[in-house]
Amino acid sequence: MMAPDTHHRTGAPAPADREAAAAVLDVSGLTIAVRGEEGEREVVSDLSFTLGRGETLCIAGESGSGKSMTSLAIMGLLPQPGARVAAGSIRLGQLDLAALDESRMRRVRGNRVAMIFQEPMTSLNPVLSIGRQLVESIETHTDLSRAQARRRALEALKAVRISEAEKRLKQFPHELSGGMRQRVMIAMALALEPEVLIADEPTTALDVTVQGEVLELLRDLQRQHGTSVILITHDMGVVAEMADRVIVMRHGRMVEQGSVEDIFAGPKVAYTRELLAAVPRIGSGAGRQATRDAVPETAPQPVVVARNLQVRFDLRGGLFGTVQRRVHAVEGVSFAIQPNETLALVGESGCGKSTTAKALAGLLPYAGDILIGGRNLTGLKGTERKAIRRDVQMVFQDPFASLDPRMRVGDLVAEPLLVHGVASKRERQERAAALFERVGLSASQMERYPHEFSGGQRQRICIARALALQPKLVIADESVSALDVSVQARVLELLRELQQEFGIAYLFISHDMAVVENISDRVAVMYLGQIVEMGTRDQVFSDPRHPYTRRLIEAVPVPDPARRRQRFARLDGEIPSPARTVGDEPARLVLRDVGSGHMVADPV
Template sequence: MTSTPETILTIANLCVSVRGEEGSREVVSNLSLTLKRGETLCIAGESGSGKSMTALAIMQLLPQPAARISAGTIHLGATELTALDERRMRHIRGDRIAMIFQEPMTSLNPVLSIGRQLTESIEAHTSLSPAEARQRAIEALKAVRISEAESRLRQFPHELSGGMRQRVMIAMALALEPDVLIADEPTTALDVTVQGEVLELLRDLQQKHGTSVILITHDMGVVAEMADRVIIMRHGRMVEEGKTSDIFARPQAEYTRELLAAVPRIGSGAGRQKSREAEAATPAKVAEVTDLHVRFDLRGGVFGRVTRRVHAVEGVSFSIAPNETLALVGESGCGKSTTAKALAGLVPYSGDIVVGGRNLSGLGRDERKAVRRDVQMIFQDPYASLDPRMRVGDLVAEPLLIHGIASKEERRERVAALFDRVGLSSDQMELYPHEFSGGQRQRVCIARALALRPKLIIADESVSALDVSVQARVLDLLKELQREFGVAYLFISHDMAVVENISDRVAVMYLGQIVEMGTRDQVFSNPRHPYTRRLIEAVPVPDPARRPSRFARLDQEIPSATRRIGEAPLKLALSDVGNGHLVAAEG
């Protein structure tokens, strides 16, 4: 007879209230759930659904005194967590229940070494000596496949990549082998291949230690790959709960169906843009980039001499036609954002950038300013892009004011028309950025980018921080605006599913160089470069029936683009493998 796994965590009728200017309101209402030993439970939903508040309530880390548990119980085994004082709760955290937060850089202390932070938690919960704690820290880093674990102990958080910092967070959480691990959006900020490795790592460690996992995410692809059971939350309430296969195959709640329909899928996404033939009859290009190089010198030593050079972009060439979307894809550090900044005139470069038939390198200050009207950017974080002290109407009108376009009344009329076009009302022009949701703020940024009626808009990870349904609406808006205004897009992303749904052509970057470029169908239907294939294979598939058995890991970290002075980077030559499909070969 098969024994039933024991229940390790039980939440009954949990309510979390937050006190605001208008009084108290519930952000989690009557939530009940159970978690069995060795099980992975995913709590999915959009921002504001109460996912993270639930996790903080379990950890007894709610921000005091603004938030509190107003009703319900939380049992970890036989222990009632809501009845414990802070002193007793500190013994539970890390030892029996641990948490991985979304942004490792803000979770790690920037002034303490990795080793100090790891050993500190081990020594706090065990009777190990400092030497023994250090050895366990090394073993924890090796368990999460960090190379040269012993030397990493001396490094500080800023010296590690995003993926490595997240692995350090996992090592800290699992060093004491807790009964329950809460992972709050642990892969949202990671590249798709690093995300695959982190998820595979969590699976391995769970099987080894029998840890129960609560995975909090809004990525339904991650849910499909990881979860045994799923809870869907909205506005603080559970709207649906069940086995992962049942939730995806037979969703009962309308909100669940909407959430799944909004997920971008490679090859069959609902919002997939129809393939368009290249406009050969239109010789004029919005932008042409030829042999672009961007390098940054690093100084060191007693005299501050230049000792190393970062080859951020090396010999990149491409063109963008009117009404076309060229997607620039690759992992963090590949040079795609640096390429965008060079095109927008924000970093020094060598090579040729031609916008609207004018080469930027041969223009004076006034001419360069005029050309920049034709190139506008939409950044990843809309809140960081908007001045919190200015009304959003003034922010959208600011480009018109800088370039001396139209009178004050005409500017206001144009801004009102832009607000209407991006799905906002003219009444909202008087509000401040903090009074909008994330998706609404991104619409404000899109309106500002359109204010000067540019020929090219650079969208740098413009939807990566948005919930899946908001992301779908913003992508639809970008497509509508392209059809209406004929604007071209340079769409920068590491999300291959989003890229496959919106792009006409795709250029894949690796270590500052393009390794493959072609039409959307060429790159996704017949990827020829190993790195392109790896990016596509790493995309989580929102279908539990297609859950991969294993993820192919890299044996080591991606090499650095930094070289010693005089040391030249490897040059890659692009060869045409047919119909303009270019693939890199070592040259």
């Protein structure tokens, strides 16, 4: 009979064979309580684990599982008043962090235990330069002089591979890209060489190539300094790439833990299996054949056609506000979308994806031609333009920001009908109720407000609202990127079902290549405002011809520890800016057919 597996347990304490002396951090019986209107409730219950020196421990789970509350408790940053450590200990060596007062915790925080948050822009002071924030952090925890602290800050920026580090010290957070700001946060966290680094969803909001760069950076710095890392994420691809051990949490409790190999190869708990099954994988393509078959071979007329689309923004400056530079956000983009078809528009932040979408939806001025249902919007005014715009609706990335918090959700779904003067009040309510049922909600929930729903439910409400006018085209702009992986899978399945039922065309905008491969019929890859490659899903993913397309696909984390990459592809510096001096026109890329409608631009 085989010995029981002591390394892979469900809801059990850390492995017994891991000596306490080797543990940098020892969390035992941690319980966190939060006080609300209905009294106190536990958001983390009896959580125990250890973190070894130089180890990467991933805490995985969906929103509300208690991951971030655990990290805040370790940092002594639980929101006050209202949240407290109700039981248990958090030992850093011989020090119990849960028992420290704020003055003593301040000496530990940042010095021995540091944290990288999900959104660097909210973690950096917008009115202080990068250099000043780094130097002040170093001065607070060391006896270094101002000059010595500045030298260490400069070394930290160079360590995280920030170009022109001297120049960056003088810049402010808003002058840096998202990836650069996250690297500044890592530099700030590691400048004091902490024993434990907590990274709370550090790559969720980043493009896939920047994500790979940041993860590679964390691995390099960990190897150099022997830092122990707690990585909090709901991205199982990141878990597979980074973790030594994994803890899976649900509703505040640990449901399973073990080595990353054991968790992925043989999850013991149904919830872990569901979590892994929901991860989009390039090549698996849930619903691929059904989606492909739904696209007619010969469509009588495209739902939307964009021809030579251009969107430019003037940057003014000087005493008289003269135009000094011009941003070429979208430059000569052309495509068509057929009924019942999904065209995915992919690329990194700043490539022009969302600007293209907003131009199609009539939210931005543009040059070129946009035809909806065969009618050119150029030259149309007032009532005619408004009537055609009914056929194009958008679903945005943040469902909470898209819904008026003062309105009931039933009224929000019925509002487009009211704006366009469609149907009577009773008919509007009936249609809204039918839409609620269709997106997996109940008509009885129509009287609630947006804050009473989860993120996934709010996105379903946004989809119902977009469908109210029975549009021909729905633009989904990063509509699932902020959702947990299982919620994401359900929303994507809903979009597929609605397409097959109503024949809707989708323009699906995303930087997540795995999601794109699972839902799209055709793919257009954008770089610096222009399309560099366009073809069917299989053409682009099976035979990517443009170097930029290959880089995007190669950067996708693979949710399989056995296929863990030794190194991520490095970025060759920052993506160039689309801003140019007035009169300096960008070179127009010419797409050529490399076979069966697979269009590729020559590399520049």
